[in-house]
Amino acid sequence: MPLSQEEACERVDTFSRELRSHGFRLTHQRLEVVREVASTDSHPDVDCVFRGVRHRVPTVSLDTVYRTLGTLADLGLVHRVSGPTAAARYDANTTRHHHFICTRCGLIGDIQSNELEGLRLPASATELGDVESVEVRFTGVCRTCAELDRT
Numbered sequence: 001m002p003l004s005q006e007e008a009c010e011r012v013d014t015f016s017r018e019l020r021s022h023g024f025r026l027t028h029q030r031l032e033v034v035r036e037v038a039s040t041d042s043h044p045d046v047d048c049v050f051r052g053v054r055h056r057v058p059t060v061s062l063d064t065v066y067r068t069l070g071t072l073a074d075l076g077l078v079h080r081v082s083g084p085t086a087a088a089r090y091d092a093n094t095t096r097h098h099h100f101i102c103t104r105c106g107l108i109g110d111i112q113s114n115e116l117e118g119l120r121l122p123a124s125a126t127e128l129g130d131v132e133s134v135e136v137r138f139t140g141v142c143r144t145c146a147e148l149d150r151t
Contacts, residue, residue, distance in 0.1 A: 003039065003040060003041050008035075008038055008039040011038035011039075011092055012031075012034055012035055012038045012039075014077070015034045015038055015072060015077050015092075016031065016034060018075055018077055019034070019071070019072075019075070022075060024071065028057065029053070029057055029059075029060045029061075029064050029068075030064070030068050032053045032056055032057050032060065033049060033053055033060075033064065033065050033068040033069065034068070034072070036049045036052040036053050037049055037069065037072065037078060037090055037092050038092050040092070041091075041092070041093055041110060042108075043081055043083075043089040043090065043091050043099075043108040044089065044090060045087040045088065045089050045090070046062070046065055046066055046069060046087065046088070046090075047087070049065050049069065049090070050062050050065045053065060069090055072090070073090070076094065077092070077094065078090045078091060078092050078094070079091045079094060081099060081108055083101050083106050083108055089108055091108075091110075093110060096117070096133075097110045097111060097112050098110075098111040098112075098113060098116055098135055098136040098137065098138070099111060099135070099136075099137050099138065100138040100139075100140070100142070101137060101138070101139050102139075102140065102141060102142035102145055103139050103140065103141060104141055104142070104145040105142060105144070105145050107142045107144070109142075111136075111138065113136075116136050119134065119136075121134070
């Protein structure tokens with residue numbers, strides 16, 4: 001489901017407010033990084049965010065993008081999602097959900113599932129410590145890559 005303009009604006013407002021409340025200045029470049037990551041559910045990596053921001057702010061540095069995304073992740077405003085590549089991807093959807101990751105193209109898609117929310121924790125997990133959250137990650141071949149294989 002595509003992200004609505006209203007939801008993107010709400011994310012930008014929330015991220016901006018939280019950055020300020022933690023003592024960060026909301027510079028023009030930082031705000032554009034926030035806008036770029038907040039306006040998508042495509043789980044962009046740093047390079048993708050950098051390219052998007054650079055169209056609007058040609059003077060933005062890659063370091064600014066790295067630091068801003070790291071700060072957003074440290075504050076819990078975005079989540080780092082690891083895919084089949086070494087590059088970290090960023091998810092601005094912080095509601096409880098899971099992921100499907102294509103092992104061919106790296107697509108990361110959100111999965112909402114009431115069934116997964118009801119999973120019982122195995123004793124082997126709770127014996128190791130207090131479980132604070134659970135994320136189920138599905139890996140496989142997405143429909144687009146599967147279709148390319150058939151042709």
